[in-house]
Amino acid sequence: MSTTETQLDKCAPSPRAKRVAGMYRSYWLVLLLAVVGLSLVRIATGADDISAANTLRAAILSACPILLAGMGGLWSERAGVVNIGLEGQMLLGTWGAAYFTYHYGPWVGLLGAAAFGAIGGLMHAIATITFGVDHIVSGVAINIIGLGATVFLAEAFFSDLQYGGPRQLTGLDGLPFVTVPGVSDALNNLNDRGWFVISDVAGLLAALTTRISVMTILILVIVILTSWLLWHTPFGLRLRSCGESPAAAESLGVNVYRYKYIAVLVSGSLAGLGGAFLALVAASGFTTNQTGGRGYIGLAAMIFGNWNPFGTLGASLLFGYTDALRLRTPSAVHALLLLVAVGLLAYAAWRFYRGARVAALVLGLLGVGFLLWFLLTDTVPREFTGMTPYVVTLLVLALASQRLRPPAADGQVYRKGSAG
Amino acid sequence: MSSLKRIGFALLAPVIAVLIAVLATSIVIAASGSDSSATDFWSVILSKPDNRLLVNIVNQTTMIYLAAVAAAIGFRMGLFNIGVEGQYMLASYTAATFAGAALLPGAVNILAALVIAMAVGAIWAGIAGILRTTRGVSEVISTIMLNSIAAILVGYLLDQHGEHGGNQVRTKELPESSQLSGWLPFEKPDGPIWTLGLLAVVVGIGFWVLLNKTRFGFDLRATGASQTAAVASGIKVNRMVLVSMLLSGAVAGLIWMPAYFGSAHSYGTTFQAGLGFTGIAVALLGRNQPVGMVFGAVLFAFLSTQSNTLTFQTDISPSIVQITQGVAVLAVVIAYELVRRYRIRLEQRSVAKARTAPAQEVAA
Numbered sequence: 001m002s003t004t005e006t007q008l009d010k011c012a013p014s015p016r017a018k019r020v021a022g023m024y025r026s027y028w029l030v031l032l033l034a035v036v037g038l039s040l041v042r043i044a045t046g047a048d049d050i051s052a053a054n055t056l057r058a059a060i061l062s063a064c065p066i067l068l069a070g071m072g073g074l075w076s077e078r079a080g081v082v083n084i085g086l087e088g089q090m091l092l093g094t095w096g097a098a099y100f101t102y103h104y105g106p107w108v109g110l111l112g113a114a115a116f117g118a119i120g121g122l123m124h125a126i127a128t129i130t131f132g133v134d135h136i137v138s139g140v141a142i143n144i145i146g147l148g149a150t151v152f153l154a155e156a157f158f159s160d161l162q163y164g165g166p167r168q169l170t171g172l173d174g175l176p177f178v179t180v181p182g183v184s185d186a187l188n189n190l191n192d193r194g195w196f197v198i199s200d201v202a203g204l205l206a207a208l209t210t211r212i213s214v215m216t217i218l219i220l221v222i223v224i225l226t227s228w229l230l231w232h233t234p235f236g237l238r239l240r241s242c243g244e245s246p247a248a249a250e251s252l253g254v255n256v257y258r259y260k261y262i263a264v265l266v267s268g269s270l271a272g273l274g275g276a277f278l279a280l281v282a283a284s285g286f287t288t289n290q291t292g293g294r295g296y297i298g299l300a301a302m303i304f305g306n307w308n309p310f311g312t313l314g315a316s317l318l319f320g321y322t323d324a325l326r327l328r329t330p331s332a333v334h335a336l337l338l339l340v341a342v343g344l345l346a347y348a349a350w351r352f353y354r355g356a357r358v359a360a361l362v363l364g365l366l367g368v369g370f371l372l373w374f375l376l377t378d379t380v381p382r383e384f385t386g387m388t389p390y391v392v393t394l395l396v397l398a399l400a401s402q403r404l405r406p407p408a409a410d411g412q413v414y415r416k417g418s419a420g
Numbered sequence: 421m422s423s424l425k426r427i428g429f430a431l432l433a434p435v436i437a438v439l440i441a442v443l444a445t446s447i448v449i450a451a452s453g454s455d456s457s458a459t460d461f462w463s464v465i466l467s468k469p470d471n472r473l474l475v476n477i478v479n480q481t482t483m484i485y486l487a488a489v490a491a492a493i494g495f496r497m498g499l500f501n502i503g504v505e506g507q508y509m510l511a512s513y514t515a516a517t518f519a520g521a522a523l524l525p526g527a528v529n530i531l532a533a534l535v536i537a538m539a540v541g542a543i544w545a546g547i548a549g550i551l552r553t554t555r556g557v558s559e560v561i562s563t564i565m566l567n568s569i570a571a572i573l574v575g576y577l578l579d580q581h582g583e584h585g586g587n588q589v590r591t592k593e594l595p596e597s598s599q600l601s602g603w604l605p606f607e608k609p610d611g612p613i614w615t616l617g618l619l620a621v622v623v624g625i626g627f628w629v630l631l632n633k634t635r636f637g638f639d640l641r642a643t644g645a646s647q648t649a650a651v652a653s654g655i656k657v658n659r660m661v662l663v664s665m666l667l668s669g670a671v672a673g674l675i676w677m678p679a680y681f682g683s684a685h686s687y688g689t690t691f692q693a694g695l696g697f698t699g700i701a702v703a704l705l706g707r708n709q710p711v712g713m714v715f716g717a718v719l720f721a722f723l724s725t726q727s728n729t730l731t732f733q734t735d736i737s738p739s740i741v742q743i744t745q746g747v748a749v750l751a752v753v754i755a756y757e758l759v760r761r762y763r764i765r766l767e768q769r770s771v772a773k774a775r776t777a778p779a780q781e782v783a784a
Binding site for chain 2: 082141145147156299300386387393
């Protein structure tokens with residue numbers, strides 16, 4: 001590249017910077033449209049549940065473990081290691097949280113969960129980084145080990161405890177909850193009024209200020225910290241360079257193995273913390289196989305969020321929201337079909353306008369399908385709501401995969417010294 | 421390299437892996453502080469199984485082997501069908517519903533159900549195949565998603581259309597004319613070896629022939645060895661991806677059929693979940709080789725069947741064998757990698773020796 005070109009590049013904002021700026025604008029636009037749409041649907045169908053503070057609080061509770069798993073996936077994939085073993089690492093975390101909370105209190109419990117998740121991460125790191133085993137293969141093995149280990153350890157250590165049993169341990173000390181005095185009441189009150197948009201926003205804010213677990217706050221800090229560490233520090237640049245082009249990174253003096261190890265260990269600990277959230281906050285204790293596939297949903301959230309912390313946050317909230325609705329009135333979900341239908345049709349029209357005929361046609365048909373579903377039925381079976389994260393991820397991957405950009409060397413085995 | 425040496429290298433990795441798995445399991449037992457020691461554990465596991473358990477081991481082996489072949493078809497060309505689990509679940513449910521409805525008489529009913537199972541498995545895997553070939557979606561992610569969707573879908577359909585009895589739901593019972601119990605090697609209470617276990621033999625031989633004697637098998641292995649070389653030599657990779665996904669799904673559809681026609685006769689609590697993931701592990705253990713996977717399947721079936729006796733004789737949880745199995749898989753892939761690296765180094769050394777020798781002669 002000639003010098004004049006480089007100077008030109010420096011003067012004008014690069015196309016990528018413009019695109020990023022555009023992306024952030026569109027995030028806010030989507031959020032605004034979603035709130036307005038939600039509000040309209042609520043008023044049109046009378047399903048107050050869909051933006052009630054209680055529903056949103058449940059949604060945040062469901063989103064947290066997914067988000068932690070997603071953050072775990074993000075750390076490791078940004079360094080180029082695919083971590084399918086998140087599920088097994090989360091399971092190890094649930095056991096670690098239960099054991100250490102029972103004996104030393106909830107704060108040590110969190111550390112124990114992170115440590116146990118990190119053990120799973122270490123196994124994955126040794127196999128994939130040092131020995132160059134295929135990442136998927138190692139992840140599958142770790143999930144088998146994680147499931148077996150938690151069941152075995154639970155039976156060995158929890159059977160004889162008070163409130164314990166071979167498959168569970170209840171009566172654990174929980175983590176404290178925080179309520180912002182005054183503000184919370186006012187917002188809850190506003191939420192009950194049923195005003196257009198205002199009440200819906202108030203519902204969200206009320207959910208964030210009423211009985212929120214300190215761990216939820218901790219998770220938000222983790223998301224912000226991840227974003228700062230990976231995108232605004234030299235450490236993060238080096239770590240991400242291992243995921244984009246490890247050979248180039250190594251030729252510039254980055255110790256690729258060390259950064260990959262750090263990333264996978266952090267990934268395992270975050271997954272372990274996700275397990276701790278399930279055992280200590282979302283439920284009243286430990287049970288075996290408590291994750292129920294949340295490690296995989298976390299992975300899906302990360303992909304849906306385009307390997308980006310705040311994208312992952314948004315995706316986790318969406319998946320958590322569908323999970324929360326599943327447990328509430330089925331009529332609320334039915335109301336949402338209308339929103340999905342309108343959203344899909346609008347998106348299809350936009351894609352058609354941009355020239356993507358095939359995608360527009362598929363989206364349009366889906367939209368019509370949802371509209372018919374809304375008009376022809378009265379309720380949605382609970383089970384179908386549970387499918388949402390999986391179906392959404394498949395659709396996003398199928399229809400918008402050109403907008404997704406995983407790290408260039410994601411999932412590839414790198415051997416030290418192959419930079420030449 | 422002499423053939424003896426080659427066999428030695430091929431056996432080296434699995435032997436190391438089994439040793440590591442044994443060691444890791446013993447350490448976990450010792451660390452758990454249970455009253456029974458690791459020696460108790462191994463003496464129970466390695467004791468001679470009684471007749472009932474022997475039959476059980478054979479039956480489990482056939483199903484695990486089918487699952488392993490299903491996974492291996494994809495693995496041989498570098499395609500990760502993690503969705504064997506979802507494919508055989510959906511296929512088993514559909515086939516059980518069809519066979520239970522008894523629309524066709526006797527043996528025809530069985531054949532039709534098998535075809536339906538294969539078709540459903542193939543379709544479910546085909547979704548991932550189509551997403552990969554047309555939209556470039558990683559089959560790992562899509563099959564994981566399809567696994568979860570299949571589980572939810574089956575749960576819903578069973579709840580809606582199954583027969584409720586007590587707090588259990590199951591599909592309609594298979595008519596007696598279509599039941600295929602099997603061969604009784606011992607007394608009646610020990611149970612039969614299921615007839616459809618023969619499917620595993622047929623599929624195993626078919627897989628061997630496909631791999632080693634057909635153009636498709638050659639293309640499959642070539643694509644697995646080097647995709648760029650395969651493309652350069654005119655192999656249509658997209659078509660290969662789709663076909664092997666469909667084949668993989670079709671075999672996955674058969675996994676639970678021996679148990680269904682042999683003893684379960686309805687889909688419900690009798691359904692044995694988790695075989696898909698076991699199959700993946702066995703495929704890795706057996707290096708995706710038709711013969712290697714037989715040993716892997718026997719080992720896994722033996723371990724899980726024997727572990728059930730643990731509860732009677734020790735205070736060790738049977739789930740310990742899952743750790744053994746997982747560690748074995750992880751250790752075997754690491755060991756293969758190490759052996760591969762070692763062989764490359766040996767080869768390089770011998771080539772270097774061959775090249776320097778004539779040069780020295782010239783210099784002399």
